[in-house]
Amino acid sequence: MNPDAVLACNPNQNSPWAYYMMLVDKSWLAQLLVKFNIRASNHWYNSQPDTLTTPVFYQQFVLVCRTLMSNKLSSKPKCCTGYKY
Known part of the structure; x- marks a missing residue:
């Protein structure tokens, strides 16, 4: 979006x-x-809306989202995860 x-x-x-x-x-x-x-x-x-349809990319995206939403991690590992993705 x-x-x-x-x-x-x-x-x-x-x-x-x-x-x-x-x-x-x-x-x-x-x-x-x-x-x-x-x-x-x-x-x-703006860019064209896109949807992840490749299972590996989707799984990586879910992992990034879960990491960013975790209340057990500080901001540093969250930032690193975001940049790596």
């Missing part, structure tokens, strides 16, 4: 989590994309 896009969330019934989604600061992400030579400009521009 792009920043400022309307989102409708419909979790599975009887389940607190039907999906994982990260909300990331667009300015921070734009700067990170420049740092790693993925984009030439640190100005944010």
